[in-house]
Amino acid sequence: PHLVPFINSARRKGKPIVLIDIRRSESAVLADRFVQVRPGGDGALAMAVLRILAKDGRLDPDAPGRCRDFDRFEQMLESAPLSRLIDRAGVSPSDVEYLAGLYATGPVSTMIGWGLQRRAAGGNAVRWIDALCMLSGQVGSSGGGANYNPGRLRGLDTSFLAQPSGRTVDVANFAFQLSTLDEPRAEFVYIYGGNPVDQFADSQAVACALDSKPFVVVADAFFTDTAARADVVLPVTLMFEEGPDAVGSYAHHWVARMQKVCDPPRGVKSDVEIVRLLRRRLGLAPDPLLDDPEKAVALMTAPWFESERPFCRNPHQPEVPFSDGFATKDGLMHLVGEEPAGFVGTRQEYPLLLLSPKRREYQHSQLETASPTMPWPCFVNPAAPGVHELEGAERVRLVSDLGSMEVRLVFRPELPKDVCVVPEGGWLRMDSAVNKLVGCRETDIGHATAFYDQHVRLEPIDDEER
Structure with a gap:
């Protein structure tokens, strides 16, 4: 709800809205075009768009002077075959060309969702999106930029507060x-x-x-x-x-x-x-x-x-962020130094990648225990691996290397075949806490949890369990 009024205002002014996501989420109703990216393919998509802009000479000519080690970055960009990047991203060549046209003409305001912080290589992906925005001339330009963390505390006077101390737990x-x-x-x-x-x-x-x-x-x-x-x-x-x-x-x-x-x-x-x-x-x-x-x-x-x-x-938020440089020692943007990670592949014994997004009805897990419809829903493509072995059963078991939970199958043909979606926020005591299936993995930046790198499978529930 915080961002929707601004999106609707842009649409009324004729600005195109593009949603890039693994699945067609509820936000797709706000978009003029939906680009379905492969799990873990966001960074590869950004690099592919950059590759086209560089090949066509459509990068911002002033941007390299605001970046450190641009020559090394350019070599890495030129050495990556476009076909390999498109394959990693899981998108069509026309999608990449369309996005390249938008970024070449600008301004493009890129709103980076928080799903990337739930991936092991999410930090790398965000840095590639930042590089795309920077080198296409969006950063430091009114109406453009890469927006991930709005810095809500900027300007607060905390000088008189006690500083944190003691031990920490990740x-x-x-x-x-x-x-x-x-x-x-x-x-x-x-x-x-x-x-x-x-x-x-x-x-x-x-x-x-x-x-x-x-x-x-x-x-x-x-x-x-x-x-x-x-x-x-x-x-x-x-x-x-x-x-x-x-x-x-x-x-x-x-x-x-x-x-x-x-x-x-x-x-x-x-x-x-x-x-x-x-x-x-x-x-x-x-x-x-x-x-x-x-x-x-x-x-x-x-x-x-x-x-x-x-x-x-907030008067302490700049009208145009980074128009006068960056908060680095040399005042330059430090471009990402390695290619995007590849596709988050599945394993034969666990052929599905588990996604656990928020639910629209509430935030996180403070809900009345009687409110959810049980068992907890699991959204899958009807052609997903293992579905044909369930023999039409609606109530099945979702299994990871940590354990299992009973779920209610809901078919969504628009989902990728190797992905299942189980909303987070359920309770352990009701066997609906999907995080019981998720292993402890850290992201590459920020010590967050890589919730979206967990693999699972579907199994039938035997007659005795029913």
Whole structure:
């Protein structure tokens, strides 16, 4: 919803909207053209478009001077056969030519979805898309650019806040690292603002890691699978029960003040209030944020709001990003140094690649346990490997090297034959947490979890199980 008004505004002005995705998602209704890319083929597609622009002499002549090691990058580009890149991307030559025409004439605003951060080689793919936008003249140009992270915190005054300290645990390897923390061993776990049992990879291992800890406290407004593992559950306020505060947006730079709409139930406290009371009980020194949250929010957001208006465009966001250079030591863009990764292939025993996108009905896994239709849906092409062996069964088992879950088959002929789609957000206790099937793998940049590199297969449920 954050980006849709801007897309609709562009369409009304006659600007073409192109959706590039593995599957025809709900966003396809906003697009004038849909380009179906092979899983893991985004970087190869960007390189293919660049290859055509370079061959035809349609790169921005000023762009190389704003980049480091352009000569090396150009050699890598020239040595890659266009046919191989198109094959890796899984698109048609006409799709590549069409995109090359758009980028050659511009401006093109490239909105990079967050699905790429769920791939092991997603960072490399994003860097190739960045290179395409840079060398075609979109970066530093009004209406163009590569947009991935809007930098929602830019301009906030955080100078008076305490700096983070202590040990860290990587999200992608949460269960293993929490279990092996030593010197000292983790005896007390406090979780707020998340549901790691259902949201992290290898859900069963996360649950076991929490079960092994002597004392677990979860602060949440819902009794999630993570809360079920806690020794103490602290109910917390929801967004409309808090304020004053301020919020940013996804995919654009507008910010808004937020006021409390209603009072929370009796005894329910905010996350900030819980921590403040704990600090007082422990005899710790006062903290400026915790002692007066309203004043702290006003100080932090003062650079955002220069008047009493309830919303505004963040004045610290540049009108045209990177028009005056980059935040590197030499002020140049550092181009990607290696070719895009190849197709995320499947294995014979697990011939399907599992995708677990968000559901439109809710964010993540804070839902009422009675709301989903069970079993959890699994969308596949009717010609997908293993479907013919199911003999028309609707309820089947989805299996990975970590375990299995019962799913309800829903056929989607437009899906690639080697892909299955199971929405994330289900609960482990209801056998609908798809992350129980996903192994712990880190992405190439940012220590995120490569959820979209998991392979699975379909199996029938025997009569006794039914």
